[in-house]
Every structure is written in structure tokens, then in C-alpha cells.
Amino acid sequence: MIQLHNVCKSYQKDSAALEEINLKIPKGDFVYITGASGAGKSTLLKLLYCAEKPSRGQILIDGQNVTRMGLGRIPRLRRRLGIVFQDFKLLNRRTVFENVAFPLEVQGRKRYEVSKKVFHTLKMVGLEHKLQRHPLELSGGEQQRVAVARALVIDPVVLIADEPTGNLDPEVALEIMELFKGANARGSTVLLATHDREMIRRIPRRVITLDQGRLVDDRAPYDTVPGEEEAERWEL
Ligand SMILES: Nc1ncnc2c1ncn2[C@@H]1O[C@H](COP(=O)(O)OP(=O)(O)OP(=O)(O)O)[C@@H](O)[C@H]1O
Numbered sequence: 001m002i003q004l005h006n007v008c009k010s011y012q013k014d015s016a017a018l019e020e021i022n023l024k025i026p027k028g029d030f031v032y033i034t035g036a037s038g039a040g041k042s043t044l045l046k047l048l049y050c051a052e053k054p055s056r057g058q059i060l061i062d063g064q065n066v067t068r069m070g071l072g073r074i075p076r077l078r079r080r081l082g083i084v085f086q087d088f089k090l091l092n093r094r095t096v097f098e099n100v101a102f103p104l105e106v107q108g109r110k111r112y113e114v115s116k117k118v119f120h121t122l123k124m125v126g127l128e129h130k131l132q133r134h135p136l137e138l139s140g141g142e143q144q145r146v147a148v149a150r151a152l153v154i155d156p157v158v159l160i161a162d163e164p165t166g167n168l169d170p171e172v173a174l175e176i177m178e179l180f181k182g183a184n185a186r187g188s189t190v191l192l193a194t195h196d197r198e199m200i201r202r203i204p205r206r207v208i209t210l211d212q213g214r215l216v217d218d219r220a221p222y223d224t225v226p227g228e229e230e231a232e233r234w235e236l
Pocket residue numbers: 011012016017035036037038039040041042043044
């Protein structure tokens with residue numbers, strides 16, 4: 001369970017990136033976080049994986065108050081999270097295999113287990129033939145799939161993805177979404193920031209909408225998705 005109580009985040013004095021966010025995400029939920037550019041989606045995700053601290057409020061992940069967590073304990077929390085960053089953050093000097101193996105090595109997994117899991121996950125994302133390549137030798141979409149594989153390989157408690165289908169053509173985007181659905185079915189809570197209204201329509205899940213740092217809408221999966229009249233507010 002993830003809980004946010006009155007969470008505010010300001011990067012600068014008189015402008016708030018997030019204001020008074022109250023939110024409960026049960027274990028195993030699949031949630032889209034959406035809203036116009038600058039609405040605060042990435043900031044919300046960054047607070048969850050402790051890349052940023054809230055200016056006010058409390059954040060609990062599995063009962064742990066991450067706002068009070070000392071710097072030393074953050075890596076232990078992160079080891080249980082799968083994160084797909086907006087800019088991928090791949091290690092360019094390492095191969096695809098080594099990038100995906102990295103989080104398992106950090107967890108101290110045995111070598112044969114690392115190899116088995118990495119092969120399996122790269123096969124899932126359709127990159128088993130590129131495992132000795134380096135990220136910069138891959139297309140943007142392939143790099144994105146490496147980032148997704150690296151997040152999925154640990155069977156994360158929470159999978160956090162910031163625009164994971166942003167640069168992909170619709171078919172590949174759907175394949176990636178299938179991988180997220182699979183992770184969710186295996187027990188991962190999934191939080192996915194996206195602008196992609198078509199994806200939300202095709203794969204309906206809970207949708208949280210941010211607007212200028214405020215949570216303005218929280219819909220269950222089969223409520224009607226926002227209509228055209230709301231598109232303007234989303235600036236899509
Ligand atoms: N490091 C930072 N320093 C100062 N302001 C920031 C920083 N990061 C984000 N902001 C500001 O906080 C607000 C929310 O930004 P955020 O990146 O969370 O939005 P977003 O919804 O993820 O946007 P996008 O869809 O374009 O990625 C914006 O006004 C942005 O300019």
C-alpha cells in the first residue's frame with residue numbers, strides 16, 4: 001500500500017510542483033498518472049522513489065515512512081522498486097545484458113540465477129539477440145525496452161514508469177503495456193505516468209489526473225475516460 005498525506009513539493013519559493021496530494025494506492029493496483037506537461041507527474045513519481053523529498057506531508061510505502069527515511073536506507077527501498085526513467089538512465093559503457101543484470105547483482109543474486117533471469121526478461125522484451133550490444137548502438141525504442149527489462153527483472157514490489165511508451169510506435173507500446181500487465185498480474189503494483197490517452201482507452205485502469213500540481217480527478221478503471229471537453233485542459 002502506498003499512501004500520501006497532504007504532500008506538497010516546491011522546487012522554488014513561490015511555485016508549487018505538487019499541492020496537498022492525498023492518495024491511497026492499494027497493493028496490486030495499476031494506476032495511470034496523467035495530466036498536461038508540467039502538471040507534476042514526474043515529481044510525484046520522484047517522491048515515491050525518493051529522488052526528491054516532499055516539502056510537506058508524509059509518504060508511506062508498505063507502512064514505511066519514506067519521508068523520514070535516512071539516506072542510508074533509501075538504496076534498500078529502491079532495490080525493491082522497478083523504475084523506468086523518462087530518459088532511461090542506461091549505463092552506456094555496459095552491454096544490454098550487463099544493464100539488465102545490474103539490479104540483480106546489487107541484490108546479491110547468484111550468477112546462474114542472474115543469467116537465467118536476464119535471458120528470460122530480454123526474451124520477454126524481444127531483445128535476446130542484442131544482449132552484447134551497448135545502449136548507444138540501439139534505437140530509441142530498443143533502449144526503452146532495455147530500461148523496461150531492467151525494471152522488470154527483479155519482479156518489483158512497485159513498478160514506477162515515467163512515460164515508458166513515449167517514443168514507441170503504437171504496436172511496440174502495446175507490447176510494453178502487456179509486459180506491465182504481466183508484472184501486475186504477478187503482484188507488482190504499477191504506477192505509470194503517461195500522456196497517452198489512446199493507451200488509457202485501450203487498457204483501462206485507475207486514472208489519476210494532475211493539473212498544475214493538484215490532484216483533480218481519480219477514476220476507477222471502467223468509469224468513462226475523460227471526453228473531448230477535457231482534452232483542452234490536458235493540452236493533448
Ligand atoms: N528540478 C526542478 N527544479 C525546478 N523546477 C522543477 C524541477 N523539476 C520540475 N520542476 C517544475 O515542477 C513542475 C512539475 O514538473 P514535472 O516534471 O513533475 O511535470 P510533468 O507532469 O512530469 O511534466 P512532463 O509531462 O512534461 O514530463 C513544472 O512546473 C516544472 O517546471
